Amino acid sequence: MIMSKRAAQAKDERPDPAEMTWEQAMAELESINEKIERGEIGLEESLHEYRRGVALAKRCQAILDTAEQELKKIKPGGGNAEER
DSSP: OOOOHHHHHHHHTSOOGGGSOHHHHHHHHHHHHHHHHHTOSOHHHHHHHHHHHHHHHHHHHHHHHHHHHHHHHHSTTSSOGGGO
16 A cells, blocks of 8 residues: 555654654654554555654653753762762
């Protein structure tokens, strides 16, 4: 099944993962996962959604990595020279 031009354009109108919050990216990632698992979409659209899911997962990981670094900075004994 080939994704229609209209469906492809609708997918392109979604926000760039790099501009999404963790919550937004996770919600879309879960939605993509559910659609693929239930077989609601064809192979080509599944591949398209899988690629988007990879980008969303990378965004989530980057946000978590940043949060972890921030917590290390403010945590007592977390490597901040001022707190030693």
